[in-house]
Amino acid sequence: MAEPARSIDMIDTSPPFSAEDAARLNARFEGVDTATMLRELLRGELAGRTAIVSSFGAESAVLLHLVAQVDTETPVIFVNTQKMFGETLAYRDELSERLGFVDLRVFRPDPRILADKDKTGLRWSYDPDGCCEIRKVEPLRRALQPFQAWISGRKGFQSGTRDALPRFEIDEGRLKINPLADWPKEKLEAYFHEHDLPRHPLEAQGYLSIGCAPCTSVVKPGEDPRAGRWRGWDKVECGIHGGRTPGPDEEPVF
Template sequence: MAEAARKIDLIDARPSFTQADADALNARFEGVETTEMLRTLFAERILGKVAVVSSFGTESAVLLHLVAEADRSIPVIFVDTLKMFPETLDYRETLIGQFGIENSWVVTPDLDVLAAKDEKGLRWSYDPDGCCEIRKVEPLARAKKGLDSWISGRKAFQSQTRQNLPRFEVEDGRLKLNPLGDWTKTDLEAYFEKHQLPRHPLEEQGYLSIGCEPCTSKVLPGEDPRAGRWRGWDKVECGIHTPSTPLADPDDPANQPVF
């Protein structure tokens, strides 16, 4: 019996998805309209236990509306770092109510960890990576336990670190879906207009990418949309996203079959 239990543990510990699965899904849904793709994925239960992760920032309404139109029961996870703008917290309530989202989760940092590693709440000012780790990365990792896949709102145009973003990728055996990966800013604006989606109240003030209040500033004309995040630091990501595995180039000799 003990031997059988050990075998079960080994099976359960295996990754739910592999890169080959992501490649197959990228091929299957290439060119498929985003709404149709989401409805198919949810209807066929391809993603297993899935949730959306949203920052409720300036562009978040598009992804949340798309998911809600496909299936309002899909959970939406929000990491409240306890450093968020009050306007972001209010915006979250607005979108959840307007879109009829049925399952909304809020995860916060571990208070014991904050007491030990950020007692004065100023770690952001001298160690932004460490601050993100305890306030965002760890709480989200905790929230994702038990999920087979998760949905991200990343777009390729947002920064150089997000170029060649595939729709499907794998992180730690968990499938990650980027439905808006190939959307442009024009696409997003058109969707906002078509569906009359509410805007984040700070956007009109020049905040184009919104995270925690201490580490978010206004974006100047001509700057990268994420230039207002961690201004003055050599930092462009909070740490919840690992480098993507881009779509394979069929014309690359390295991807040609060997006979």
């Protein structure tokens, strides 16, 4: 007997993923090419349970194209921190339309939190961790509430903090998928060329890792690709990917 059609407003009661699940998937897909892996997951056990989170940065087009080849109805989450480059917003719209995605979800910081914690809009200049917390981490947490898994564009070569990045890991009870974890820069460049994908307009100016405008600078020759993020600060991640944890005497920003 066929299963009844699933209502769009039914609550998914499937259990959250565990570290054992991530280990099992890492073993299962070891050596499997990225496109095959995404096709098996997005058309199989993770269908309807997964979103892709994209910054629409310098290399985002590769992962977005890979996912679009499988299912253009996969929700695409973009966090607009309200500190983004105008070029990034234009690139987001151009790339989403070109690849045919039909469910782009834009999340912004909670205005009540901004009024309380960043009324001047200058928190980035004296507390970049706190700024990322309210402008990136909190909106993404809201955005991911309906999903049990999400796809990230992180790559192991981007910086020393991302060495040995696994394809699958657990983040706050959700399965986090890093399909490009083991892709070298050369493979990304070849994919751009093969599929004639548009580049982020700021890349030609030397912006190799693109985030919020106040905290992104040009990467100098010989530096790793993320050296232009939070230059001058002891900070390498925004908090979405295991950034700073508040100390024992501190309270979370939100």
